[in-house]
Amino acid sequence: MSRYNYYGWSPYVPVAQRHANAARKMEKLRKQGQDIQPVTIEGRQIARSFWGKAWCDQLDSFGDYANRLPRGRTYVRNGSVCHLGIGKGRVDAYVSGSSLYTVTMTIGTLPAAKWKKLKRRCKGGIGSLLELLQGRLSDEIMSVVTDRDDGLFPRPREIKYQCSCPDYADMCKHIAAVVHGIGARLDERPELLFVLRGVDHEELIDADAAATAAQAAGTSGKSRRRRLAADSLEGVFGVEFDTAEAAPEAAPTKRAKKIAVKKTAKKTAKKSAKKSAKKSAKKPRPFRVTPASIRKLRAGLGLTRSEFARRLRVSAQSVVNWETKSGTLKLHAAKLASVQALAREAGF
Ligand SMILES: [Zn+2]
Numbered sequence: 567m568s569r570y571n572y573y574g575w576s577p578y579v580p581v582a583q584r585h586a587n588a589a590r591k592m593e594k595l596r597k598q599g600q601d602i603q604p605v606t607i608e609g610r611q612i613a614r615s616f617w618g619k620a621w622c623d624q625l626d627s628f629g630d631y632a633n634r635l636p637r638g639r640t641y642v643r644n645g646s647v648c649h650l651g652i653g654k655g656r657v658d659a660y661v662s663g664s665s666l667y668t669v670t671m672t673i674g675t676l677p678a679a680k681w682k683k684l685k686r687r688c689k690g691g692i693g694s695l696l697e698l699l700q701g702r703l704s705d706e707i708m709s710v711v712t713d714r715d716d717g718l719f720p721r722p723r724e725i726k727y728q729c730s731c732p733d734y735a736d737m738c739k740h741i742a743a744v745v746h747g748i749g750a751r752l753d754e755r756p757e758l759l760f761v762l763r764g765v766d767h768e769e770l771i772d773a774d775a776a777a778t779a780a781q782a783a784g785t786s787g788k789s790r791r792r793r794l795a796a797d798s799l800e801g802v803f804g805v806e807f808d809t810a811e812a813a814p815e816a817a818p819t820k821r822a823k824k825i826a827v828k829k830t831a832k833k834t835a836k837k838s839a840k841k842s843a844k845k846s847a848k849k850p851r852p853f854r855v856t857p858a859s860i861r862k863l864r865a866g867l868g869l870t871r872s873e874f875a876r877r878l879r880v881s882a883q884s885v886v887n888w889e890t891k892s893g894t895l896k897l898h899a900a901k902l903a904s905v906q907a908l909a910r911e912a913g914f
Contacts, residue, residue, distance in 0.1 A: 579664060581644055581646075584646075584662050584663070584664070585645060585646075585662060587666070588648045588660070588662035588666050589648070589883070589886050591660075592604070592648050592660070592890065595649075600649075601651065601892050602648070602649045602890055602892065603649055603650055603751075603891060603892050604645065604648050604649060604887050604890060604891065605642060605645070605647040605750050605751060606645060606750075606884075606887045606891070606896070607642060607643050607645070607750055610643070612639065612642060612643065612746050612750055613749035613750055613752065613753050614753055615700075615701060615752065615753040615756065616700070616701020616702075616703075616708075616756075617699075617701055617752040617756040617759055618749045618750060618751075618752040618756075619749070620701070620711075620712055620719065621748060621749040621752050621759065622745075622746060624712065624714070624717075625722070625745055628721070628722045630722055630737075631745070634736070634737040635742045635745060637739040637742050638739050638740070638741070638742025638743035638744070638745060638746050639742075639743075641663075641739050641742070641743035642743040642746040642747050645883055645887070646661050646663065646740075646743055647660075647743050647744060647747040648662050648666070650747045650748070650751055652748065652751060652758045652761060652762050653761065653762070654675060654761060654764045655672060655673055655674065655675045655762065655763075655764055656670070656671065656672055656673065656762075657673065657744065657748060657762070658670055658671075659671075659744045659747065661729075661740040661743055661744060663731060663739070665731075667730045667731045668729070669727065669729045669730075669740050669741055670727070670729075671725060671726065671727045671744065671745075672725075672726045672727075673724060673725050673726075673762055673763075674720060674724035674725075675764030675765075676718070676763040676764060676765050680716060681765050683716060684710065684711070684717070684718065684770075685769055687710045688707055688710055688711070688770050689772065691703070691704060691706065691707040691710075691772070692707060692770050692771055692772060693772060694771060695767075695771055698767060698770060698771065699756045699757060700756075701756070718760075718763060720763070727741045727744075729741050754894055754896055852906055853905070853906045853909035853914050855888075855897055855902060855905055856895055857889050857890065857891050857892070857895055860885075860888050860889050860895075860905065861889050863905075863912065863914055864885070866912055866914065867912055871889070872885075878901070878904050878905060878908060879904070880901060884901075
């Protein structure tokens with residue numbers, strides 16, 4: 567314990583060691599039922615999408631923030647934001663520094679009058695959920711949503727922040743890292759900006775335009791539109807969305823467990839039958855990469871996280887991030903391909 571504390575407080579703790587300590591803590595919190603969602607940045611760019619970039623640009627454009635935000639960039643890039651959760655008017659995060667710090671931000675929700683005005687100004691200009699979430703907006707709509715006074719983004723005075731580190735008063739690097747982390751999270755889940763501001767983004771979609779689009783596609787209804795949006799977003803951002811279709815995956819697991827409980831002589835026969843069933847099912851359905859499926863694959867191969875990481879030529883931290891991410895998982899094409907190749911090889 568003294569060893570942990572020593573490392574926890576020493577200013578000379580190498581980043582890798584800090585991350586390992588933080589990862590252990592996150593694992594513990596996860597076991598306690600907390601929904602831990604780390605921020606992972608691939609490459610140098612913190613945010614790539616319209617919403618992610620707009621978030622970072624907006625906050626960077628305010629004097630007080632412009633001076634202080636840069637110090638958070640390295641932190642967010644090297645994976646120090648071990649958890650970032652966005653809720654209505656609130657962001658909660660854990661940031662790994664010399665120790666593990668808790669960052670809380672409260673962000674005012676959009677006042678009803680402002681939201682009403684914004685909706686009026688967007689009227690007829692946004693035809694679909696997909697256009698909205700992808701940020702495929704006309705210049706006019708873009709200027710409405712990014713308006714410093716009447717847009718969707720909060721102004722610094724609407725943001726209150728707190729960090730458990732000793733020098734948070736003047737916006738420490740942990741808070742700055744979280745601000746950038748929000749931008750990165752909006753790349754994956756742009757709808758969270760609306761959640762944060764306490765408004766329903768679907769109210770911005772023009773009902774007539776959406777109906778026409780649905781008719782043209784030979785479909786109707788909200789859920790169908792959602793699926794269309796999710797499908798296309800996967801292509802655009804390389805992001806995998808959790809949709810209703812992910813649900814059936816749970817069924818075979820339960821069945822498999824049941825089979826395992828019945829320890830009969832038929833076990834071997836069933837096993838080989840299952841194997842061949844897997845083989846025939848393998849072709850049409852590539853290995854679906856989700857945190858749960860990665861955990862299953864690694865367990866199936868009997869590898870530790872670092873062994874698994876070596877097989878895939880990625881860092882152990884990447885494996886930790888993949889396995890512990892909640893909801894969505896974003897993998898670069900090359901990494902996705904090597905995970906799928908390994909899964910194929912292992913007969914998954
Ligand atoms: Zn701090």
